[in-house]
Amino acid sequence: MxxxxxxxxxxxxxxxxxxxxxxxxxxxxxxxxxxxxxxxEQRGHKRMASASLVPDDPTVLLTIAGMLPFKPVFLGQQxxxxxxxxxxxxxxxxxxxxxxxxxxxxxTFFEMLGNFSFGDYFKEQAxxxxxxxxxxxxxxxxxxxxxxxxxxxxxxxxxxxELVGVNPKRIIRMDEADNFWASGPTxxxxxxxxxxxxxxxxxxxxxxxxxxxxxxxxxxNLVFMQYNRDAQGTLTPLANRNIDTGMGLERMAxxxxxxxxxxxxxxxxxxIETAAALAGVDYRALDAKGQTSLKVIGDxxxxxxxxxxxxxxxxNLGRGYILRRLLRRVVRHGRLLGIDKPFLSxxxxxxxxxxxxxxxxxxxxxxxxxxxxxxxETRFLETLERGETLLANILANKPRLISGAQAFELYDTYGFxxxxxxxxxxxxxxxxxxxxxxxxxxxxxxxxxxxxxxIDLTLQEAIDQVAATAEATAFKGYxxxxxPSCVLALVVNGEPATQASAGDSVQLVLDSTPFYGEGGGQxxxxxxxxxxxxxxxxxxxxxxxxxxxxxxxSVFVHSGQxxxxxxxxxxxxxxxxxxxxxxxxxxxxxxxxxxxxxxxQVVDPGIGQAGSLVDFDRLRFDFHCSRAVTxxxxxxxEALINGxxxxxxxxxxxxxxxxxxxxxxxxxxxxxxxxxxxxxVDVPGVSMELCGGTHVANTAEIGVFKIxxxxxxxxxxxxxxxxxxxAVLAYLKEREAVxxxxxxxxxxxxxxxxxxxxxxxxxxKATQKALAAARSELAAAKASALAAQAEAVGAAADGAPFxxxxxxxxxxxxxxxxxxxxxxxxxxxEGAAVVLGGLPDPVDLGKVILVAAFxxxxxxxxxxxxxxxxxxxxxxxxxxxxxxxxAQAGGRDGGALDGALEQAREQLHTAxxxxxxxxxx
RNA sequence: GGGGAAUUAGCUCAGCUGGUAGAGCGCUGCGAUCGCACCGCAGAGGUCAGGGGUUCGAGUCCCCUAUUCUCCA
Numbered sequence: 001m002x003x004x005x006x007x008x009x010x011x012x013x014x015x016x017x018x019x020x021x022x023x024x025x026x027x028x029x030x031x032x033x034x035x036x037x038x039x040x041e042q043r044g045h046k047r048m049a050s051a052s053l054v055p056d057d058p059t060v061l062l063t064i065a066g067m068l069p070f071k072p073v074f075l076g077q078q079x080x081x082x083x084x085x086x087x088x089x090x091x092x093x094x095x096x097x098x099x100x101x102x103x104x105x106x107x108t109f110f111e112m113l114g115n116f117s118f119g120d121y122f123k124e125q126a127x128x129x130x131x132x133x134x135x136x137x138x139x140x141x142x143x144x145x146x147x148x149x150x151x152x153x154x155x156x157x158x159x160x161x162e163l164v165g166v167n168p169k170r171i172i173r174m175d176e177a178d179n180f181w182a183s184g185p186t187x188x189x190x191x192x193x194x195x196x197x198x199x200x201x202x203x204x205x206x207x208x209x210x211x212x213x214x215x216x217x218x219x220x221n222l223v224f225m226q227y228n229r230d231a232q233g234t235l236t237p238l239a240n241r242n243i244d245t246g247m248g249l250e251r252m253a254x255x256x257x258x259x260x261x262x263x264x265x266x267x268x269x270x271x272i273e274t275a276a277a278l279a280g281v282d283y284r285a286l287d288a289k290g291q292t293s294l295k296v297i298g299d300x301x302x303x304x305x306x307x308x309x310x311x312x313x314x315x316n317l318g319r320g321y322i323l324r325r326l327l328r329r330v331v332r333h334g335r336l337l338g339i340d341k342p343f344l345s346x347x348x349x350x351x352x353x354x355x356x357x358x359x360x361x362x363x364x365x366x367x368x369x370x371x372x373x374x375x376x377e378t379r380f381l382e383t384l385e386r387g388e389t390l391l392a393n394i395l396a397n398k399p400r401l402i403s404g405a406q407a408f409e410l411y412d413t414y415g416f417x418x419x420x421x422x423x424x425x426x427x428x429x430x431x432x433x434x435x436x437x438x439x440x441x442x443x444x445x446x447x448x449x450x451x452x453x454x455i456d457l458t459l460q461e462a463i464d465q466v467a468a469t470a471e472a473t474a475f476k477g478y479x480x481x482x483x484p485s486c487v488l489a490l491v492v493n494g495e496p497a498t499q500a501s502a503g504d505s506v507q508l509v510l511d512s513t514p515f516y517g518e519g520g521g522q523x524x525x526x527x528x529x530x531x532x533x534x535x536x537x538x539x540x541x542x543x544x545x546x547x548x549x550x551x552x553x554s555v556f557v558h559s560g561q562x563x564x565x566x567x568x569x570x571x572x573x574x575x576x577x578x579x580x581x582x583x584x585x586x587x588x589x590x591x592x593x594x595x596x597x598x599x600x601q602v603v604d605p606g607i608g609q610a611g612s613l614v615d616f617d618r619l620r621f622d623f624h625c626s627r628a629v630t631x632x633x634x635x636x637x638e639a640l641i642n643g644x645x646x647x648x649x650x651x652x653x654x655x656x657x658x659x660x661x662x663x664x665x666x667x668x669x670x671x672x673x674x675x676x677x678x679x680x681v682d683v684p685g686v687s688m689e690l691c692g693g694t695h696v697a698n699t700a701e702i703g704v705f706k707i708x709x710x711x712x713x714x715x716x717x718x719x720x721x722x723x724x725x726x727a728v729l730a731y732l733k734e735r736e737a738v739x740x741x742x743x744x745x746x747x748x749x750x751x752x753x754x755x756x757x758x759x760x761x762x763x764x765k766a767t768q769k770a771l772a773a774a775r776s777e778l779a780a781a782k783a784s785a786l787a788a789q790a791e792a793v794g795a796a797a798d799g800a801p802f803x804x805x806x807x808x809x810x811x812x813x814x815x816x817x818x819x820x821x822x823x824x825x826x827x828x829x830e831g832a833a834v835v836l837g838g839l840p841d842p843v844d845l846g847k848v849i850l851v852a853a854f855x856x857x858x859x860x861x862x863x864x865x866x867x868x869x870x871x872x873x874x875x876x877x878x879x880x881x882x883x884x885x886x887a888q889a890g891g892r893d894g895g896a897l898d899g900a901l902e903q904a905r906e907q908l909h910t911a912x913x914x915x916x917x918x919x920x921x
Numbered sequence: 922g923g924g925g926a927a928u929u930a931g932c933u934c935a936g937c938u939g940g941u942a943g944a945g946c947g948c949u950g951c952g953a954u955c956g957c958a959c960c961g962c963a964g965a966g967g968u969c970a971g972g973g974g975u976u977c978g979a980g981u982c983c984c985c986u987a988u989u990c991u992c993c994a
Contacts, residue, residue, distance in 0.1 A: 316990080316991065316992080321992090321993095321994095379990090382990095383990080383991080386990090408925095408992090409925075409926090411991085411992070412924080412925055412926090412991070412992045412993080413924095413925045413926045413927095413990085413991060413992075414925095414926075414990080414991065414992095415990075415991045415992070416991095441992090441993080443924095444923090444924065444925090444992070444993050444994095445993060445994075446993095447923060447924060447993075447994095448922080448923050448924070448992095448993045448994045449923090449993090449994070450923085814940090814941080814977095814978075815941050816941095818940085818941050819941065822941080847977080848977075849977080849978090850977085866940080869940095873977065876977080877977085878976090878977035878978090879976080879977060879978090880940075880977060880978070881939085881940065881978095882940040883940075886940080886941085887940065888940050888941085888977085888978070889940085889977060889978080890976090890977025890978055891977055892977070
């Protein structure tokens with residue numbers, strides 16, 4: 001049952017701040033979002049859907065700002081989608097994670113409302129609309145608003161003052177740190193202007209301090225991108241000036257709903273209620289610490305649900321690690337609140353329910369999200385349990401305090417949170433050396449940082465630079481395998497260059513290319529570039545072998561080596577793809593499509609792709625499936641695919657609008673981003689997928705398809721590896737190379753090998769056992785015969801004589817000899833001093849084994865087996881040791897054995913006759 | 922990308938500074954019982970992840986590989 005107490009609707013309705021005509025004002029999060037987008041849509045902006053939290057840009061882990069999806073547009077690397085755009089973009093930031101729940105408005109997951117101008121309208125228009133939206137649509141009173149402008153931006157100030165009519169005292173100038181935006185050390189940048197909400201306008205207009213976040217909250221940031229900064233730091237005006245703005249949805253919700261912090265808005269509060277109900281607590285009745293925990297859970301629950309929804313899975317690196325950390329924080333705070341059973345699925349369900357209207361794909365991925373949450377939670381509980389055991393071990397030693405090193409080891413190696421260590425230590429009346437912990441943590445940070453610098457960035461950097469400036473490469477490889485191409489840029493050994501000569505390892509950018517660039521799971525083509533004189537034959541003056549082609553943004557990078565001649569930027573070369581490699585890749589790629597279709601047909605229509613690799617000699621297909629595919633199903637799949645192959649379906653490949661493709665039923669990958677016009681690969685009646693890869697013209701070209709293995713790769717994800725086309729032959733050859741020699745070796749038909757090997761293994765095991773038994777029996781027999789040779793020497797403390805036995809016993813291994821010695825010693829009683837030596841191996845006459853077994857009385861009298869046998873072994877060119885009662889040694893000088901044994905006998909004889917106990921009794 | 926750990930019986934794990942691989946649970950058989958659960962006794966079950974090295978001798982020390990966990994970036 002949901003908690004009583006806060007009722008958002010009631011609270012918001014009771015809020016008088018925004019004044020007039022409450023009825024029409026947006027209030028709920030959804031209304032605010034809709035109002036913002038509508039406002040700008042009405043003003044000519046193209047409404048853009050929120051991009052994935054996983055960005056295209058490989059240099060950032062997550063979408064951290066509303067403008068990130070438009071960064072390539074601002075940087076001039078991509079065509080603008082429209083002159084103006086508006087979006088509500090989901091974002092994740094974790095740099096201030098410790099503040100979440102403690103302050104009023106720190107989030108990991110948040111939504112950024114934005115309006116963007118790409119070389120279209122600028123400062124004046126942006127400012128006016130921002131003001132109009134804030135006051136007219138959201139109904140904020142100008143008395144409650146304060147704006148900031150950049151220190152030097154007189155233009156902006158003039159607009160605010162004169163065009164908008166803001167009280168000059170409520171226009172505050174700020175420095176670079178707050179009001180100047182740049183995406184990096186170089187590139188487009190410009191001043192900002194922000195709008196703040198003033199919760200206490202009655203304090204007046206004098207001495208306004210916008211840093212005071214108990215009074216002010218910044219809710220709208222306008223960036224005026226008007227300069228380009230070069231490497232020297234010089235600013236030059238941009239020809240096309242841009243506008244980039246952001247309004248925090250949660251912040252506006254807080255203002256309009258009149259709640260004291262973002263967490264109590266309708267965007268998050270229902271999750272707090274869910275968590276409170278699970279913990280059986282009342283949010284309003286809790287102390288600050290408890291409320292913080294609920295806020296953290298509410299905030300993080302949204303973040304982890306959305307992250308998994310965008311295809312992130314928990315792992316120990318990159319964004320997967322961010323997910324894991326967030327998720328574990330939720331569990332920890334849940335425990336702090338007293339939730340002692342798994343509850344993440346419940347939080348996930350509540351998060352999906354809360355956000356499904358704005359993000360319908362959460363519903364599509366519901367099962368996956370819940371499964372991932374449950375899986376990770378279980379894993380974390382295991383981690384905690386292990387950590388608790390380890391900590392209990394530490395505490396069992398009754399230490400005075402838990403050292404920083406111990407706490408750090410628990411954390412670093414076993415993932416056990418410091419807070420929990422502290423908590424448990426406290427229960428035992430101990431403290432934790434947190435300073436030592438921090439020191440160890442800092443050391444670890446420095447180590448990681450130092451290592452990060454040493455990465456060789458140069459190669460990648462050079463290519464990045466080249467790719468950023470080069471025109472998109474025209475791909476001709478669908479139609480042709482050979483094409484004349486002009487060299488646009490060169491990188492030699494990681495350095496940009498204008499020329500490269502024989503022997504150089506190079507990366508080339510061409511204006512157009514028939515080479516497929518690695519992407520969509522398919523490997524890049526191999527082949528050659530020919531130039532100079534006769535460009536049609538391998539006798540060409542210039543030969544560059546291409547070993548791989550990758551894509552950097554829309555530029556294809558050909559990597560290879562110059563075999564002959566030299567290449568200069570501007571050269572016209574003939575690019576020729578290795579047709580045989582390409583054919584193999586094509587066969588594997590089309591086969592991958594057939595495999596997916598077959599899986600859907602045989603196993604589950606709901607199967608979705610989770611990853612794919614198309615290489616020249618194999619293919620790998622990962623897919624979402626909760627159970628293993630049975631051998632019978634695999635056979636069925638193979639048969640189905642080989643049937644489609646023999647039916648010789650002609651492929652139909654065409655480009656069409658994305659909507660048309662989806663309407664036609666083409667399979668698109670979840671979370672994948674597609675352009676407006678997509679390529680559809682259709683095997684009529686069998687499979688239809690959006691795909692940019694290269695394919696056979698007819699399924700018959702594939703020839704044959706064979707599954708090599710089926711395995712699990714992660715919970716809920718299975719992997720099938722297979723081969724198709726010419727690669728099958730290579731696979732068969734490989735197998736034959738194993739089977740043939742085996743068949744010959746075992747003189748068996750290939751079909752009989754398995755049984756034969758199993759039989760041999762059983763026989764071998766039985767033989768080994770029998771041999772070991774026989775050996776120990778033999779050793780025992782030989783040993784008991786030796787018992788009679790024992791020599792009574794001196795007298796022990798109890799008056800009985802010591803029983804000295806030094807003998808040679810060959811052909812017995814170490815364990816046997818030890819067993820024999822122990823047996824003899826037991827037989828001879830507490831006064832037994834048994835030393836056995838022998839050559840275990842009739843072939844290797846150098847190897848010596850020595851064993852000593854001493855009874856209690858002997859040890860009491862002085863001689864210890866370990867030290868004694870070591871001395872004896874020295875005479876045989878070896879060493880040894882062991883416990884006082886039983887020891888083993890070895891040596892390499894078999895010839896010296898008899899002498900050594902004789903010496904040992906004498907030494908023991910002397911030691912035992914003169915033993916302290918000898919005279920007594 | 923850089924650290925720290927783990928991998929031993931079907932499962933959960935002990936195994937100290939190198940010296941004959943163990944426990945609990947599970948399994949099999951026997952006993953006890955009218956029968957079951959419980960109990961008692963006995964037994965089977967191991968390439969100590971794989972490969973190299975050091976050593977007379979490696980589960981144990983060193984290096985490499987694989988897989989998994991974990992922290993930092």
